[in-house]
Amino acid sequence: MDLQYEIISEDDIEYCRDLCNELMVFQKSRSCIRPELFDSMNFDTRMVPSVKSALHNYIVVVKDEDKIIGYVYSNISPKEAYSNAFATFFDLSSVNRENAGCLSQFYIKEEYRQYGVGSKLFHMSMEWLQQFDDVDDYFIYVSNGNNDALEFYKRKGFSVSHEILDGFITVLRKSR
Template structure:
């Protein structure tokens, strides 16, 4: 852990995040108290790759130790249209009438919204300040867009440490997604 670097992916090659993203999905599954089996359908291809390819703007940071990826942060800016709150294929409670989607009732669409989609560090790299660096760099990027005034982070059920962290960083609890499978937090940006 002597030579930790953080790089911004500029060439579109997010493949170094594959193993880390799959580890994140397994980590979230291990913490889930609600529908952990849903994470069986979540991986790099179904989550990060799909989101990266479909986003208006993307920002990926990779933390490396001696060149080996040990963590990453993935952020996007989305241009939302009416109806964009449809349920993804992996969503639990897809057929439930009360299964609320990603956006709360108070979001007026269309609107550009920023997202911190993933933030993950391997064991042994947490509690070193590295996660804070990834978070701060991601927020700086998201806040740099004059047409983005709302940020969201979605926290998987059972990951109360992450939820508390984001709340301490100035985010506000918004709503439960898919009947509590995910908790949404948001932050309005003063422009």
């Protein structure tokens, strides 16, 4: 195994298409609350709009030789971006600054889990997010049924804040 971590530009997000779509299928397979909501979620409806609306984006892909086996996508966005037709992800008044940080998408092919890839990607994202002095609040959204991810983020210092959409998504939060 020859793993390489590569930061990519917004112009290259197409590299994440297949894995992002795999992530949506994975999330639906684990979901026990309203799994049908994932039917309309894919690279074009989730990642592309998020990248376009964010103030700053950070995307890292992991390759084993030439095969992309995982990625993480984090962003800095105006807090108002988290209140939309789909859901209000957190109480906007609880975020003192204008912008919030988010580890938005995180996926590693199953056969590459348990090799420290997730911890490395998480660490890279947190370092990137914490460089923005105008951001004090960081969020992660975990789909229902993805208990491994929930426990991973809790071990990394995030706390469960609340649930939205009747438990469809668990919101985790960490403040600077």
